[in-house]
Amino acid sequence: MSHLVHFTSCPVCNSQSVKEVFSATDYTVSKEQFLIVECKDCTLRFTQNTPCETAMQKYYESFDYISHSDSRKGIINKLYHFARKFTMVSKMNMVKEATGRPVGMLLDVGSGTGTFVHTMEEAGWSVIGFEPDANARAYALKQYNCDIYAEDELFNLHESTYSAITMWHVLEHIHRLDEYLVQLKKLLVPDGKLIIALPNYTSKDAEIYQAGWASYDVPRHLYHFSPASFKKLMEKHGLKIVDTKPLWLDSYYISMLSEKYKNGSLLKGVWNGLRSNIHAFRKIENCSSLVYIIGKVDENIQD
Secondary structure (H helix, E strand, O other), X not given: OOXXXXXXXXXXXXXXXXXXXXXXXXXXXXXXXXXXXXEOXXXXXXXEOEEOXXXXXXXXXXXXXXXXXXXXXXXXXXXXXXXXXXXXXHHHHHHHHHHOOOOOXXXXXXXXXXXXXXXXXXXXXXXXXXXXXXXXXXXXXXXXXXXXXXXXXXXXXXXXXXXXXXXXXXXXXXXXXXXXXXXXXXXXXXXXXXXXXXXXXOOHHHHHHHHHOHHHOOOOOOEEOOHHHHHHHHHHOOEEXXXXXXXXXXXXXXXXXXXXXXXXXXXXXXXXXXHHHHHHHOOHHHXXXXXXXXXXXXXXXXX
């Protein structure tokens, strides 16, 4: 048995006041169950006893893991790809708005098969991408002629270089959470923006599906953030959330996937996605997935 990661305290606030919430199933690859624990202080949830970083690769080896395989098999994957075209333009506009720049230097961490890197390059940005999965990197090179690098190269980049650093549903996968955030902060120019998209377990669709919510995605998702726990993590690193934006389409995709896992109705998934969005309409922080726009805290305020 490979080494497991067992947290004795909260990975965000180090509190030892934690409680077990429920066990969730890895529906994508192994069908194993993993315990999800919640910190009573900052409200972060995290997956307990996950495989260590080197042993995690086998949990990504699935034709259905579409961010890496680009599979179009099945109605949910087809819908994902249809929505992705719209989503790429939306993400591009988000980067331009957040940075106040029509073009600039962008670092994309967790690039998958390179679609976003390609989108930003087409828009005139100078982009470097990082992706741990060798098959995804090879696909990006073949499909888009994008050079996407192995992850550890991230620590060889020059500091104060990037106007924007993006992580689209990536931070929740990263074992070395604090180490990465320290490095990403160094790589940003002083007025640069870190743009991080995350699932939100305080959403209505998460409440409906409970342990069967597809965005728990154990064991690949190590952390399950609430807006409050994510804010705490940013403060810990001298970063501040300057804006929060909804990803409205994610609630439909995640609800449909949650229904698929329990052999339910895709139509019911669409309905629950709509219910989730209606719930979040008045308060964006209840949305199924959120994009956080983050800047550095003013140097004068820091220690």
